[in-house]
Amino acid sequence: MIGLVDGVYEYVPAIWHKEILFGLAEGVHIFGAASMGALRAAECAPFGMVGIGRIYEDYASGALEDDAEVAQSHGPxxxxxxxxxxxxxxxxxxxxxxxxxxxxxxxxxxxxxxxxxxxxxxxxxxxxxxxxxxxxxxxxxxxxxxxxxxxxxxKLRDAEMLVEAVVGTPDKRCVPQWDWSFNKTSVWEALFPSTGN
Known part of the structure; x- marks a missing residue:
């Protein structure tokens, strides 16, 4: 399972939606909260990603819209x-x-x-x-x-809720029963030529 909380702005690429969809298609439980995780959960909830916490709820409802609302500057x-x-x-x-x-x-x-x-x-x-x-x-x-x-x-409150959810979820994949299938685009195949199937 995967619990996504945050990313590093400017210096590291954000997690790709396609990566999340691949995991979901493989039966991986994926949770998101607090920051980047809340954003991606709001965007990928229709595909099976599970959002947790107040910030996720606000993005999902439209009360929050901009990525900058969770952005924070920090030291190294x-x-x-x-x-x-x-x-x-x-x-x-x-x-x-x-x-x-x-x-x-x-x-x-x-x-x-x-x-x-x-x-x-x-x-x-x-x-x-x-x-x-x-x-x-x-x-x-x-x-x-x-x-x-x-x-x-x-952000910390929501991240702690995510950790609780991850700890409380059985450590095994589910059988995907989505009404969508993962599309391996040419870009995906070029980046990950050995993802199987």
């Missing part, structure tokens, strides 16, 4: 992939939590969300959002502390 492997920015899905969840707890006002929520949506994913940090959206310096300082103390890592 040598630094443990240290996060350098906040993905929009985490910001949205954090703002919703703070609003529900009455830690921020509806106007502040809307101002911060608008700032987050307008900020390039590599530049999106709570400090930057507060600086650009909140004019009063004392309130901005207090709000930065509020956001950091109440931050929601929705």
């Amino acid at each position: 492997a040598e630094l443990g992939f240290l996060p350098l920015s906040e993905p929009l899905v985490n910001v949205q969840a954090t703002l919703a939590r703070c609003l529900q707890a009455a830690l921020i006002t509806p106007d502040e929520h809307d101002q911060l969300l608008a700032a987050a949506q307008a900020t390039f994913f590599k530049d999106r940090t709570y400090k930057g959002l507060v600086s650009s959206a909140i004019a009063n310096r004392d309130r901005a300082t207090a709000m930065l502390a509020i956001l950091r103390e109440n931050s929601v890592n929705q």
Whole structure:
């Protein structure tokens, strides 16, 4: 079975839909959540891929549309992939939590969300959002502390749900009973000449 969570933007090619379809056609259970996994699950659910978590549900429903909403900048492997920015899905969840707890006002929520949506994913940090959206310096300082103390890592939550699903699934292939068949295109055959059948 395969659990797909995330990819590395810019430097590594994203997982190909065709690869997922090949696995499904071979009876492999494939789950997706959190980031790249949620995107691919929303796109490949009609073919049997299983999506998990809030982010998947939002992509599947159309509430989320852009790949950039899960994008996050991070440091290299040598630094443990240290996060350098906040993905929009985490910001949205954090703002919703703070609003529900009455830690921020509806106007502040809307101002911060608008700032987050307008900020390039590599530049999106709570400090930057507060600086650009909140004019009063004392309130901005207090709000930065509020956001950091109440931050929601929705990507991590969904990834943990995926791990639970993978662990709880029998480690054996299923007999594919899809109403589609895998089409080995010339490009596929050129890349994978020994995939059998």
